[in-house]
Amino acid sequence: MVAKPPRPDISTLAKKAEARELSFHYGTKQALKRISVPVYDRRVTALIGPSGCGKSTFLRCFNRMHDLYPGNRYEGEIRFQPDDIDLLGADIDPIEVRMRLAMVFQKPNPFPKSIFENVAYGLRIRGENRRSALIDAVEEALVAAALWNEVKDRLDEMAMNLSGGQQQRLCIARALASQPEMLLFDEPTSALDPIATASIEELIHQLKDKVTILIVTHNMQQAARVSDFTAYMYLGDLIEYGWTDDVFFRPKHKQTEDYITGRFG
């Protein structure tokens, strides 16, 4: 396990986002039950729990992905800093939310376009079409996603020609290129082999100095390795939240301990 720096006093940390009494319904089915949990600025917060516990549903509230499908309903709010907006508020355009919070999905989903165009896409839809600006931003994002050295000579090749792990790092570069304030990872390594997984985890480590990260993971070791804070969810309820070390080594709830030690879930 990577050595972690000494923990600061939690009251001195700035919150980037905070869910308050957040409930979510798919039609008549309630998937999240009054979840209240903070997300600290430039820290990694992991969401763990058995399948169907609502962790991905919770993550997808942050960039309003649920708005894309009919019949979904939010209650409560997600306060977002520095301007203290409610990400779920009726007065906030979901497009703005998605521009400020980028997402990396479970399966790599590059566009059937060139490597360059994939990374540049976020900037293009923000109206940036100057070639020089795009070239600089694409290089910077690919460097940050630890992919630059592998692709710098073939930026015009199709993204599909990359391996699965490279595709996922490309998706991370695509998310980073437009300088999001927060990154949402939805089980980003579940479709990857152990080596590609290690490189993504390493990347998350490097990114957290610059950007706040919320990550859903099925892999308990991964949560322990990459996160500062962990939230354990079960059937739409938040069971336990705290410093990752506390949740893993000194869980307050029997259920959390059972899940983490593999006795259930």
Next chain:
Amino acid sequence: MAVAMPAAQMRALIARQRRKDLLFVLLGVAALCLAFATFITLFLDMLIDGWSRLRPEFFTQFASRKAEQAGILAAWVGTLAVMVVTALVAVPLGVAAGIYLEEYAARNKLTAIIEININNLAGVPSIVYGLLALGMFVHTFGLGASIRTAGLTLALLILPIVIVATREAIRAIPGSIREAAYALGATRWQLVRHHVLPYSMPGILTGVIIGLSRAIGETAPIITIGAVSFIAFLPPAPVQPEFPWLSFEWLASPFTAMPIQIFGWTSRPEAAFQANASAAALVLVAMTLVMNAIAIWLRYRLRRNLSW
């Protein structure tokens, strides 16, 4: 635990299954040969009858009472002009309708009814479109038995084909690509413009060509709107030597088309006209084949870079 099957019995079983497999292969090849042989026979028959007429003059002469002087100039120009109008009307309308239904329309009873009706429209006999056009375009709007009337009529006829093909092509785009674009902050129009349209273009093109291939051979609706089979002039050229250089008078011009010309000639008793009909039919088949070849080439070019 079940008892394992003796090896000899297993081999006999496999041999039986293999024979069935072979039988099906033979059946499939026979069916294919039958279909192909029918086409080849028809094609050869036309070729034998019409080959002697396929000289350059055949394409540059108007219809005539003398079979050996008759050509298909008015017919192929008319067909080409009608196809241009058909494509210009049916493609934007059909693609827009397909995109709207897939990307924008709410999933409710109304869209379900529209959906069923579009699929039904594809099965309506073409003569019905002819009657509709006669009442609406020719009489009510006063567009006459013109190229624009024929183009609009055939556009209506193939609209359902274009819409259905567009929707199928859009549905083949995985949801993960859609979510990727939305997650970066794309609007619905940006998604359509940058992703949905380019990725569905090969499928849309296929639908357009299937539609045009059907339209090019349609006879009944064009006869219904009053196209004549004997025309000894061409529509005015769309490009003029004087200002404003572009002319749209050709749209209002009377016309004839390949299927009408063929139909007209086959109804004459003289063998020479039958030969003309065969030759014209060959040309029509060739036009269809060329259109299909272009579509296949375009689809191949566009699809080369598409995978997910």
